[in-house]
Amino acid sequence: MARYSDLGTASAHYAFRPTLHDLTFRPFPMKNRHSFASRTFSHVFASRKTEAAARRARRSGLSLLMGSLFVAAVAGCSGGESTSGAPGGAGSGPGGSNRTSGGGARLAYQSALNLIHSNSLDEAEKELRRAIELNPAMVQAHFELGQLLVRQSYVIVGSGSRDQEKLDEGIVHLKRALEFEPGNDVFAYWVGRAAHIGEDLEMAGEYLDRAIALNPKNGLAHKRKGLLSMDQSELESACGSLETALELLPNDGGLRFQYGNALENIDQPERALAAYEQAIAVDPTLSASYNSLARLRDEAGDNEGAQEALRKFVVWQRWEQELQAAQRKVQRRPDDPQALFFLGEQFFAAERWVEALQWFNRVLSIDKRHAHAHLYCGIARRHIGDLDFSVDHLEEAAFLSPDSLEPKLELIRTCKLADKEDRILEILKQVEEEAPQDAYAYFELGRVCAQLERTEDARRYLERTLELDPTHEGARALLGGLPEAGGQ
Known part of the structure; x- marks a missing residue:
């Protein structure tokens, strides 16, 4: 028995x-x-x-x-992009600026961080607004609220649909944080990133260039600049920015995938194929890499390799849907x-x-x-x-x-x-x-x-x-x- x-x-x-x-x-x-x-x-x-x-x-x-790791996971859940790899930014606490004052504002800000930790994002938004109301010069509250609004502007997780009003308000708060700390490259990067998401390419370029000038080792800024250049059909420039980003963020599978796309667009299929293979080695869960790899292998006459990549594309596409x-x-x-x-x-x-x-x-x-x-x-x-x-x-x-x-x-x-x-x-x-x-x-x-x-x-x-x-x-x-x- x-x-x-x-x-x-x-x-x-x-x-x-x-x-x-x-x-x-x-x-x-x-x-x-x-x-x-x-x-x-x-x-x-x-x-x-x-x-x-x-x-x-x-x-x-x-x-x-x-707890601190969980905050990064919340960003992923909301379609956000981690700020890892972008050195020189403000800390996660309210001490990012000596302008932070007032016990009530600090308590509201800390409450918001705890709510983000517990994934109660609507309540976190309310607490951040309260912190700013109590202390309009609280830099980190503006920055956290701006990030949160950008992430929450996704209408549906995994889609490209955006709540433009929420995105625009997020940009306002990110710019406000940057006004208080004009030398902060992370703040500048986030303004540029949000502007790019909102398809304001001119503003995006301005702030991403500013972030890179402030900190040439901000890998996320170089990555976003490369994506922006692709949208502007500046393909050689895109490849250069993405190559710089890869030196700073070698374990970013999505970045390697985007680099493969850029190489395809300048008619370098062999290098693109290698980039997709490297993307899979870094992140085997990214279904788009398998799809592109299958197409290039098929074009090169590698039918067996193409079928294997296509099979994995189907597997990981299903995983992404479940995620x-x-x-x-x-x-x-x-x-x-x-x-x-x-x-x-x-x-x-x-x-x-x-x-x-x-x-x-x-x-x-x-x-x-x-x-x-x-x-x-x-x-x-x-x-x-x-x-x-x-x-x-x-x-x-x-x-x-x-x-x-x-x-x-x-x-x-x-x-x-x-x-x-x-x-x-x-x-x-x-x-x-x-x-x-x-x-x-x-x-x-x-x-x-x-x-x-x-x-x-x-x-x-x-x-x-x-x-x-x-x-x-x-x-x-x-x-x-x-x-x-x-x-x-």
């Missing part, structure tokens, strides 16, 4: 992705947390009370750390853990770990007992090399959902990397004793042990699987592929 719950529908959500890491996802049958103490292996966790307290303390620090649907849900329900988790899942499926963490941590700020969020945080943390936090989240997921096998399997994977052999042995023993007749559990243990090159453990678990279920072809195939005895 199976001890652990069977595979649920969550895995089907990721079926479209061709190269997801080898994981299984199952729903968590939630139980009362206090009942866990009566379970067979409660003593394993009871002896770890000090560690659990330390984990909770570290997670409190993690929430604060992820935009998830973003719209968050815009409608910014405090709904389910909507936030769904958005995090999209980034998780694409292995964009940092962005996934931003949304899963937002879920946990609302619901600390969300076992799936802890599980996915643990996996994402492992992939970015943060093994301590990975262990913390996976231990919590296992604690919150003792009837699910996934947290234990993922904990084994992380503990292997963290060189925690004793904990691995504890988990293996726990599963063996809790599920002595569960073929599924033994197969999953065998599979994980095989992946981690624990060959003898894998052999033992797979043989036990076949004892319990002689028809289990997966166990038979995996067992046949193991190295000979003594290879561990």
